[in-house]
Amino acid sequence: MNIPQMCPRFEKAMELLSKRWTVLIVFQLTNGPQRFVAIENSIPNLSGKVLSDRLKELEEEGIIQRMVYPEKPVRIEYSLTDKGRDLAPLFDHIGSWATRWIEVCHDK
Known part of the structure; x- marks a missing residue:
């Protein structure tokens, strides 16, 4: 079986962008x-320190900058x-995906 290798650059990008609040700030x-x-x-809910x-x-x-x-x-x-x-197209794609696949629950 051929197991795909994760590119170190992709891994670093995911590590950076997956930190809480980072993508929302960008x-x-x-x-x-x-x-x-x-x-x-x-x-x-984003604290000033974070x-x-x-x-x-x-x-x-x-x-x-x-x-x-x-x-x-x-x-x-x-x-x-x-x-x-250069991350803007990524947000466009996530927005399109979310519109198609994510349901929002309004019960709170």
């Missing part, structure tokens, strides 16, 4: 540059790099 930034509080407010950690990880991976504007008070915005924007 998806939120597809709307354009945003400040920390805007991202935090857009994702229910958001800060994820933003640092995504910046280290080159998926987002952090822009500091020398104003008073200092303004900091986060935006997607070309590498991050």
